[in-house]
Amino acid sequence: MENPGTKQRIIEAAISLFNTNGIANVRLTQISDEVGISVGNLAYHYKNKEAIVEAVYAQLIEEFAEVLSEYLTDSSLLDFDKQISSYYSFFKHNRFYLFNIFEIERSYPTIHSRWQRYISKMIVQLRKRLDYLVDSGSLEKEKADGDFDLFAQSIWITITFWIPQQVIRGKTHRHEMYRKAVWALIVPQLTSKGKEEYDLLIRPLIGQS
Numbered sequence: 001m002e003n004p005g006t007k008q009r010i011i012e013a014a015i016s017l018f019n020t021n022g023i024a025n026v027r028l029t030q031i032s033d034e035v036g037i038s039v040g041n042l043a044y045h046y047k048n049k050e051a052i053v054e055a056v057y058a059q060l061i062e063e064f065a066e067v068l069s070e071y072l073t074d075s076s077l078l079d080f081d082k083q084i085s086s087y088y089s090f091f092k093h094n095r096f097y098l099f100n101i102f103e104i105e106r107s108y109p110t111i112h113s114r115w116q117r118y119i120s121k122m123i124v125q126l127r128k129r130l131d132y133l134v135d136s137g138s139l140e141k142e143k144a145d146g147d148f149d150l151f152a153q154s155i156w157i158t159i160t161f162w163i164p165q166q167v168i169r170g171k172t173h174r175h176e177m178y179r180k181a182v183w184a185l186i187v188p189q190l191t192s193k194g195k196e197e198y199d200l201l202i203r204p205l206i207g208q209s
């Protein structure tokens with residue numbers, strides 16, 4: 001009978017090693033050593049490295065789907081800030097995804113295709129959230145057609161790539177810094193009502209995180 005505890009330990013060990021070394025540079029022996037089991041025991045649960053990568057991405061997509069499910073509990077800035085924090089936790093834990101985009105596209109096209117669908121959904125969510133913030137009176141209206149499409153893409157880029165660019169530059173990537181980087185894009189576009197809400201609800205939280 002399979003031991004789900006061991007399987008999960010294998011996945012977490014693989015994620016840790018992928019984060020440090022990249023998917024292509026990790027060997028089965030490294031994963032088994034990290035878990036503290038033999039290669040034979042590892043193969044009992046996952047027959048090869050490809051199976052481990054697929055299991056890792058299955059978990060990654062499930063976790064990302066949970067973050068997406070937090071979308072628009074309400075239309076407040078606080079609701080958005082909570083989801084930004086969830087994105088931070090997700091991308092911090094799964095940094096390997098960003099450093100291995102081209103490896104996955106080349107070697108695991110099915111995984112890449114499925115992941116792209118979720119990224120597209122994320123961008124659509126961000127775009128719709130801008131409309132909701134306008135409707136609630138917190139965000140200035142779009143000045144020209146297409147501006148919010150570009151705005152949503154800019155927010156997506158910051159949410160997704162802020163951590164790896166910090167790593168590449170040898171900088172820290174703390175939670176509050178991440179949130180400030182995202183909000184730096186949004187705050188200039190807030191209405192007086194939105195800025196009041198931000199100062200009252202978001203700024204104190206960022207200062208305490």
